[in-house]
Amino acid sequence: MDLHFGQYRLKLAERQLTGPEGPVELSARGFDILALLLRRPDDVIRKAEILEAVWPGIVVEDNTLQVHMSALRKALGAGMIMTVHGHGYKFTGPRPVAIPPEQDALEPADHEKPHPMFNFAGRTKPPVTGGCFCGEIRCRITAPALDTVICHCRMCQRFSGSAFSIGSVYPSASVTFTKGQPKYFKSSPFAERGFCATCGSSLAFRPSFPPVTPEWDGWILIDTGSLDNPFSIVPLWQLGIESQMPWLDLQVGSKRVRCQDSPDVVEAWAAFGLPVP
């Protein structure tokens, strides 16, 4: 998946930026920072978050980030990256648009690199099929996953009856229930969870309509365990770690985030005047 903004294209697989005059030279860290900013164009990304994503586990000098930022600004030109003093940085250039790769260019997805939300790294080539335990509901997915996440939050624990949930996010238009339909339960003011009314299998999670924020729209998460071939799907990060079972130690994914530190989750609850539960 590439990200296109204005006259630029960030090729994530090739780790290359091209502009109106061809390839633009970036340092490896500069590339990672730009990718992080482009994936969340609506957010101010905190300095600590950038350091954690781009230099995971490494203590870096105070001015290192500034050096990379000024090199990035020089490469892209003025007006693309804004400093929000005391907070962090925000991408302010033309809105990035994700460009789907050719199907045969999907593999191998790299799940080793830092992955902010919606990293476009699906490891399974579509179409993907799945359904509930009893067989009354079947589904078919025709696009690659946008993201795959483990969630340890209490709501996921309660709904799954297990320690955590795992699911992949897909564009909603790419998911068709070819037999039966899940029954949906409104699990929060802005989202609902789908299950089989006959066998109870947990199948899906989707934003309610109307969407609470622009981010909560156009996608559906399908539970990994409901797929016919779940074995090639690798979770890319972990959410809800404030509720993680104390005995669990999952060595998977590039980051572990508390729900109250996820801007998308915080904003959704805040829209209803509620804190993250």
Ligand SMILES: [Zn+2]
């Ligand atoms: Zn069923």
Ligand SMILES: [Zn+2]
């Ligand atoms: Zn959850």
